[in-house]
Amino acid sequence: MTTAGEEFIRRMAAGDRDAFGHFYDRYAPLVFPLILRIVRDRTDAADVLQEVFWEAWQGASGYDPARGTPEAWMITRARTRAIDRIRAVRRRSETFVPPVDEGLAPASPEPGGDAAERAEDRGVIRTALNQLPHAQREVIELAYYAGLTQTEISARLQQPLGTVKTRIRLGLERLRDVVRRAT
Amino acid sequence: MNGHETYETLAAVYAVGALDGDDLAQFEVHLAEGCQPCATALRESREALARLALGDTRAVPPAEVKSALMARIGTAPRAAARPSRAGWLTWAAATAAVVALAAMLTSGIVASRYEARLGQMAREMAAERERLQREEAALELLRDPATRVVELRSPSGSNAIARVIWNDKAGGHLIVSNLPPAPEGKAYELWALGGAQPRPAGLFQVDASGRVAQKVEAGGEPPKGFAVTLEPATGVPAPTGPIVMASR
Structure with a gap:
């Protein structure tokens, strides 16, 4: 079954600008909060958002549904570009380490479409991260949202590298279980 | 382990x-x-x-991102969309290289990192191809006896300079040097003058060294001159900002 998102990407690959417009309307509100959470500055986040969608337009023909959903395709790309941005900032000021604990404004339900239908299992999945043991949650957040590598996490938490790796694996396994059950 | x-x-x-x-x-x-x-x-x-x-949080993306993207995909022909005849060999060679590399890598499971690198290479090649096509098209245009070159200067006497290579049938190219980058949230807009109203002829930004070259679409009355104003980054249908450069 082809989802609406996949159909948009297929049409984008054929050069359909309208499809790109629809694709943007659907996915920009989904990926923007992640970008904002990572880079924190709204102007930087807007730049990254534009870069991410420009790449999606340019790279639409390279999308393969067998390798992942359009959501994962866009989120992975958005996370990577946002981390690139903060790593560049961090290189400029060696001491800068983004805080990981403060969240953004609390979630509010979004209007319409299958995004709304997903709202329920979203809640389940968000809770899943909160329910992870603190040590597992911490390493996943430092890696995924703050862009630290395993070596950097190990130094920051003063924990052996092996411990950091194991915590990441256990935490991620648990998250995958929750997603598998929610779908 | x-x-x-x-x-x-x-x-x-x-x-x-x-x-x-x-x-x-x-x-x-x-x-x-x-x-x-x-x-x-x-x-x-x-x-x-x-x-x-x-499931994270909600945040509404700024509206100007979409308009900037739509303008961008509207003006820049997409990678590999229409290779010019003169650029065909470069294009074919580049495509063959990408295809060969892709085939090599897809023989196994392609690690996403390699995909990212490949994507990066493809993007660079696409940008290079675009640049080549633009330069070739400008050169081709200069061969046409009906093509003229219009020079735009800054009224304030700065050393910013722009030339529009213009052909009433084929449109033209804008080439800018020494223009300072537009302030945050702003862009330069080119106007074709001579009709009842100035006709918007494209938004542009310059690189860090103050240069840009971009295609200008044909259309409207044959212009008698051109001007550049500083406008909001999303562009405007009629000039509102200060004139940065103009033809005599």
Whole structure:
């Protein structure tokens, strides 16, 4: 079954600008909060958002549904570009380490479409991260949202590298279980 | 840790983007060799992380991003859209290289990192191809006796200079030097003068060295001159900002 998102990407690959417009309307509100959470500055986040969608337009023909959903395709790309941005900032000021604990404004339900239908299992999945043991949650957040590598996490938490790796694996396994059950 | 469990751990660390050093190299080789369980684990982890991110928070993206993107995809022909005849060989060679590399890499499971590199290369090549096409088209235009070159200067006497290579039938090219980058949230807009109203002829930004070259679409009355104003980054249908450069 082809989802609406996949159909948009297929049409984008054929050069359909309208499809790109629809694709943007659907996915920009989904990926923007992640970008904002990572880079924190709204102007930087807007730049990254534009870069991410420009790449999606340019790279639409390279999308393969067998390798992942359009959501994962866009989120992975958005996370990577946002981390690139903060790593560049961090290189400029060696001491800068983004805080990981403060969240953004609390979630509010979004209007319409299958995004709304997903709202329920979203809640389940968000809770899943909160329910992870603190040590597992911490390493996943430092890696995924703050862009630290395993070596950097190990130094920051003063924990052996092996411990950091194991915590990441256990935490991620648990998250995958929750997603598998929610779908 | 021994055996495949090592790889399961590496796959998880890779999925959250935290693998580095020898581990990274080792895992990428393993993935490129076609380990199906690791590829599946990676895909599932990415889906789970995506779902997590989607459930994160709500924030409305700024409206100007969409308009900037729509303008961008409207003006820049997409990679490999219409190779010019003169650029065909370069294009074919570049395409062949990408295809060959893609075939090589897809013989196993393609590690996402290689995909990213390949994407980066393809983007660079596409940008290069676009630049070549633009230059060739400008050169071609100069061969046409009906083409004229209009010079735009800054009224304030700065050393910014622009030339529009213009052909009433084919449109033209704008080439700018020494123009300072537009302030945050602003862009330069080119206007074709001579009709009842100035006709918008394209938004542009200059690079760090104050240069840009871009295509100008044909249309409207044959212009008698051109001007550049500073406008909001999304562009405006009629000039509102100060004149930065104009033809005499």
